[in-house]
Structure formats: structure tokens, C-alpha cells
Amino acid sequence: MxxxxxxxxxxxxxxxxQNLAQTGHDVVLVDxxxxxxxxxxxxxxxxxxxxxxxxxxxxxxxxxxxxISTSVGVAGAAKAAVVIENVTENWDVKREVYEALDAECxxxxxxxxxxxxxxxxxxxxxxxxxxKVIGVHFMNPVPAKPAVELIPGFHxxxxxxxxxxxxxxxxxxxxxxxxxxxGFVSNRVLMLTVNEAAYLVHEGxxxxxxxxxxxxxxFGHPMGPLETADLIGVDTILYSVEVLYEHYADSKYRPCPxxxxxxxxxxxxxxxxxxxxxxxxxx
Amino acid sequence: MFDTAQGQILEFVxxxxxxxxxxxxxxxxxxxxxxxxxxxxxxxFVEKTFGITIPNEELRIDNFRSANTMAALVGRLQNEPVVA
Numbered sequence: 001m002x003x004x005x006x007x008x009x010x011x012x013x014x015x016x017x018q019n020l021a022q023t024g025h026d027v028v029l030v031d032x033x034x035x036x037x038x039x040x041x042x043x044x045x046x047x048x049x050x051x052x053x054x055x056x057x058x059x060x061x062x063x064x065x066x067x068i069s070t071s072v073g074v075a076g077a078a079k080a081a082v083v084i085e086n087v088t089e090n091w092d093v094k095r096e097v098y099e100a101l102d103a104e105c106x107x108x109x110x111x112x113x114x115x116x117x118x119x120x121x122x123x124x125x126x127x128x129x130x131x132k133v134i135g136v137h138f139m140n141p142v143p144a145k146p147a148v149e150l151i152p153g154f155h156x157x158x159x160x161x162x163x164x165x166x167x168x169x170x171x172x173x174x175x176x177x178x179x180x181x182x183g184f185v186s187n188r189v190l191m192l193t194v195n196e197a198a199y200l201v202h203e204g205x206x207x208x209x210x211x212x213x214x215x216x217x218x219f220g221h222p223m224g225p226l227e228t229a230d231l232i233g234v235d236t237i238l239y240s241v242e243v244l245y246e247h248y249a250d251s252k253y254r255p256c257p258x259x260x261x262x263x264x265x266x267x268x269x270x271x272x273x274x275x276x277x278x279x280x281x282x283x
Numbered sequence: 284m285f286d287t288a289q290g291q292i293l294e295f296v297x298x299x300x301x302x303x304x305x306x307x308x309x310x311x312x313x314x315x316x317x318x319x320x321x322x323x324x325x326x327x328f329v330e331k332t333f334g335i336t337i338p339n340e341e342l343r344i345d346n347f348r349s350a351n352t353m354a355a356l357v358g359r360l361q362n363e364p365v366v367a
Binding site: 049050052053054055058209213216217222223231270279280 | 318339
């Protein structure tokens with residue numbers, strides 16, 4: 001089986017790489033710094049160890065890690081049949097990565113855009129293979145979530161859709177078909193909810209624990225919106241809201257100043273040890 | 284201050300969920316709001332605080348249900364001979 005390139009070793013890239021490896025795929029995980037890749041492998045080792053405790057399958061960390069190689073720079077993904085891109089939700093960063101991937105990879109390589117908001121057709125337009133670019137919105141934590149949004153762009157070919165469906169099935173994921181629209185279904189609703197929840201804290205209407213308590217106890221949600229923000233990453237939430245704001249030019253998506261301040265202050269949620277809540281960190 | 288394993292664990296759990304009444308016997312996962320992500324934090328806290336590495340076969344939710352079950356796990360692992 002040919003190797004799958006995973007671009008970006010942040011929260012989502014790490015989850016995608018682990019999910020692929022634990023379902024028997026060979027993976028090359030790519031980022032721009034050696035240190036990030038080292039940390040990513042340590043995170044995968046920790047997460048596979050915790051898998052059973054988290055309600056997942058019992059996993060052998062060494063076996064999962066043996067299927068993952070790493071590379072600094074996108075040239076490492078040149079031989080991949082499929083590339084799953086998970087870089088930050090910032091258009092300039094994404095564009096640069098896709099221009100580089102398009103130059104490095106074989107013309108038949110499928111590019112899977114893992115984004116929570118950026119239109120797939122816009123990504124496809126910066127490549128010379130718009131028929132081979134498709135969106136998959138993975139949920140976090142990737143190995144534990146059973147479904148994804150599958151988003152063909154305007155030019156995506158039926159063959160690309162089928163190849164992506166086959167890969168998702170092999171990863172144990174159910175694909176929910178959604179049309180290409182900024183934010184798709186999930187984040188048009190979720191990001192506005194999280195943003196409004198942040199405004200409630202910002203305005204002093206309720207503290208974070210009380211906001212989340214309403215969602216858990218009154219609505220029966222497993223997590224409240226601000227716990228969810230800490231899980232996704234407060235910085236990622238901000239970028240996603242900014243993408244929606246810019247795309248629709250609609251003031252209903254204006255980002256809460258508290259999200260901006262927390263992002264600047266490094267309060268990025270679970271991954272940084274502190275966000276709306278404080279967490280015990282590894283080590 | 285707490286100086287027993289049970290007390291230190293209880294303090295950590297109460298610090299995270301100040302709105303709940305939690306004693307050493309309480310099954311914290313029986314509360315609707317404690318999810319498996321907190322189980323992962325508990326593992327990290329216990330390993331760091333007590334200087335132990337929990338073997339994979341002990342990473343079961345039953346070992347982390349209450350301060351008592353966690354303290355029992357810590358006691359078992361601290362008394363075991365170290366195997367290289």
C-alpha cells in the first residue's frame with residue numbers, strides 16, 4: 001500500500017496520522033520544524049497508550065509509530081498517493097503549502113483539505129489539479145470521532161470522491177456529504193455558538209463553567225461550547241470565525257475580542273495547558 | 284495540606300470540579316460532566332505526582348473511578364519491584 005502524506009503536525013495532523021497508522025496505513029508526517037515532529041510523535045505515543053482508557057481500541061504504541069515516518073518540508077510527501085493537509089486555518093499559509101505541494105507531488109495525487117471553514121473550490125484554484133482536490137472536515141480527537149464532513153469542490157471529479165470515500169472507510173470513518181460552502185454545516189453553527197459563548201464570558205453575563213453547565217445540564221450535550229473551544233484550540237476557533245467573517249462579509253461573524261486576547265496571550269486551550277480552563281500538562 | 288495519595292488525588296479532582304461534592308468513594312465518571320479526556324489528565328497527574336509509570340494493562344477506567352481506587356493503584360505500583 002502506498003504512503004499517505006499528512007501535512008501539518010498540529011492537533012489535527014497528529015490525530016489524522018495516528019488514525020491512519022492504527023488502521024494499517026503507512027504515513028509520512030510533514031511539518032516545517034524537526035522539534036514539532038518530535039513532539040508530534042511523543043503525543044501519538046501518549047494518545048495510543050491512553051486509547052483504551054478513552055474508550056477506544058487497545059493499541060500497541062510501537063506498532064502504530066512504526067508506520068509513521070517524518071519529514072521537514074513538503075518534499076517528503078512527493079511520493080504520496082494521497083495527501084491530507086492540516087495546516088493552520090490561515091489562507092496565506094494554506095495557499096503557500098498548496099503551491100508547494102502542487103509542484104512536488106505526482107499529478108495523480110489527491111489533495112485532501114482538512115479544514116473547518118475554508119472553501120474547497122478556493123483551495124483547488126491555486127493548484128493545477130482542481131479535479132483532484134477535495135475537502136474532508138475531520139473532528140477532534142480524530143481517532144475517536146466516527147464521522148466526517150465530505151466536501152467535493154466545484155471541479156472535484158467523481159473518481160476523486162470515490163478514492164476519498166474508500167480511504168475514509170478504511171480509516172473507520174462515516175462520510176456525511178455536504179456542499180462546498182464556507183464553514184460547511186458544522187462550523188457555520190458551532191463557531192457562532194462558541195463565539196457567542198465567549199461574548200457571554202467577555203461581558204460578564206456568566207463565567208465559563210456556568211456557560212458550559214447550561215449546555216451539559218439543560219441540553220444534555222456531552223461538552224459545553226467553551227470546553228469544546230479549549231479542545232479545538234482557542235486560536236483555531238478565532239481563525240475559523242475570522243475566515244467566516246471575511247468570507248460572508250457579515251457582521252454576525254465578528255470575532256469576540258476575548259478570543260483575540262486569549263490567542264495573543266497564549267491561552268490556546270488544552271494544548272497549551274490553559275484556555276477557558278486550566279489543565280494538568282504532561283511531563 | 285494533604286499528605287496521603289488519596290488526599291492529593293482528591294484535592295486535584297475537587298480543584299477541577301469545584302461545583303461538585305466529591306468524596307474519596309465518589310465514582311467521578313458517574314457525574315454526567317466528567318468525560319474520558321479528564322481520565323487522561325488523571326493519568327498524567329498521578330504519574331507525575333507519584334513518580335510512577337502506570338503499565339498499559341492498568342490503564343482501565345475502573346482504576347480511575349474514585350480517589351480511593353486511584354490511591355489503591357498508586358499503592359500497588361509503589362510496592363511493586365521495578366522491572367527494567
